[in-house]
Amino acid sequence: MVRPGGRSARVQAAVHTAVRELASEVGRDALTVPMVAQRAGVTPSTIYRRWGDLQVLLSDVAVERLRPDTEPADHGTLASDLRAWAEQFLDEMASPAGRAYIRDALLGDPDGRNAGQCSAYAAEQIDVILRRASGRGEPAPGIETVVDQVVAPLMYRILFRPDGLDAAYAHRLVAGVLGR
Amino acid sequence: MVRPGGRSARVQAAVHTAVRELASEVGRDALTVPMVAQRAGVTPSTIYRRWGDLQVLLSDVAVERLRPDTEPADHGTLASDLRAWAEQFLDEMASPAGRAYIRDALLGDPDGRNAGQCSAYAAEQIDVILRRASGRGEPAPGIETVVDQVVAPLMYRILFRPDGLDAAYAHRLVAGVLGR
DNA sequence: GCGCTTAACGCAATCTGTTTGCGTTAAGGC
DNA sequence: GCCTTAACGCAAACAGATTGCGTTAAGCGC
Missing domain, CATH: 1.10.357.10 (Tetracycline Repressor, domain 2)
Structure with a gap:
């Protein structure tokens, strides 16, 4: 269960933003979890624990952009x-x-x-x-x-x-x- | 360019078979390239060089099964x-x-x-x-x-x-x- | 058939990404 | 304001991915 506000929300926003920025900078295929984590100011383990792997994270971001x-x-x-x-x-x-x-x-x-x-x-x-x-x-x-x-x-x-x-x-x- | 016959063909067949067998044994999500390589009697680097990564290999096998x-x-x-x-x-x-x-x-x-x-x-x-x-x-x-x-x-x-x-x-x- | 060229492969070292245990931080609830 | 616990950071251990180099064996011309 993802807590709705505060730190969790900030982390989610930072990670999503990092994915979007990096995807347009280095290309979607070159993305890696550690790369996203660094840009978002977060450790890789946070992303792995929250999303599981890169594909799930990309799926989340993709749905946002398809809205x-x-x-x-x-x-x-x-x-x-x-x-x-x-x-x-x-x-x-x-x-x-x-x-x-x-x-x-x-x-x-x-x-x-x-x-x-x-x-x-x-x-x-x-x-x-x-x-x-x-x-x-x-x-x-x-x-x-x-x-x-x-x-x-x-x-x-x-x-x-x-x-x-x-x-x-x-x-x-x-x-x-x-x-x- | 993949050579049509001989060793290349044997490797391809062995790898595809290994994927199908292992997918039904341990589940599709548990597959890894080293695992497939071992079952096929091949080194991982052979698979990486030929298919690039696991997803491409799975894609090949999937199309075969959808025929x-x-x-x-x-x-x-x-x-x-x-x-x-x-x-x-x-x-x-x-x-x-x-x-x-x-x-x-x-x-x-x-x-x-x-x-x-x-x-x-x-x-x-x-x-x-x-x-x-x-x-x-x-x-x-x-x-x-x-x-x-x-x-x-x-x-x-x-x-x-x-x-x-x-x-x-x-x-x-x-x-x-x-x-x- | 015989040798030549080179694609494909095996091996092993290296690198990078992934996983996990443990301590810390900070939401959310009472 | 205190308590519980989800979420996070850190770092070590692990596993998969990559690559250089030597070897094997297709495919081809003769």
Whole structure:
């Protein structure tokens, strides 16, 4: 159990910051626990005891960075909202940095909690868009349908077939889920 | 460049076998390179030079095990063939062992070649099913459509939302792609 | 077949990351 | 303000990763 405030919180923040800084300085693959510890002003054993190993720590940091920082933009119609969101999602996730974060989030994740969190982020964003559409009186599919037909294909291709992904593909998926 | 025959081939086979055996004996998480090397009758440095690290080796072995060993069964109709295939795919991939293999395949995979191979396996199986349907004169969707609407949702949920997956869900996906 | 070139391997020393016991610090609760 | 204990620091012991160098044996040309 991680104590919420005080020293524990400071250590967590320092370590996360150290990971982000070092990842952008020396590259994600060159990171080591002792390196992160030194930058964070902490001993390696603290990191090992708290996170277990580097992958779990990277998974934590990755989930933080995959959290959307703004609500999806309102473009007036469900179709354009979804199109814009899918486009941005693809942009962020399909980039080398995005793919690295997704992989990290999935891999250092013994109980699947971090992966579930990533999925929840996407679902929340879509929920906002769908509720907005309902508010306008537009007919809208269910969240699960959008996840299955838009989010899942995008993520599948990002992870398993990184080639040939573009905005047009995202648009086709959105058109498909809206019944053409 | 790996020489195709002779000693190199023997070493590769011995190492792969050692990984599979030890994984089932002591558990995948307990594997170490020196342990695998000893079982394979090889020195650790050989493994490090050839694969780089344990993750890459595990990725290789995982892809081997994810290769389907039989053609999809013929049940007489496209709908039943797809249903049966999706069911089996879900069974194999959603199990703890299956998820571990998927994760391994994705993890030690710098260039995305192994992940692409996994995707290709599924596409091949589906291709067989669709061609068979065409041969019968049944109308059939395209491979990409099936990948987007069946494989991708299954894989997305396996990776990001392991809960609440069952055969009924797979059946719904198949029904959806066949136009209900 | 025979020798040549070099990729792949074995060995061993070295280096770096990981683990662990023990003492200390400081949250959180009463 | 005192008490309990989770969290941390330190340092030693351990284990895995890396690398230089010598050796083996594929693959190739003749």
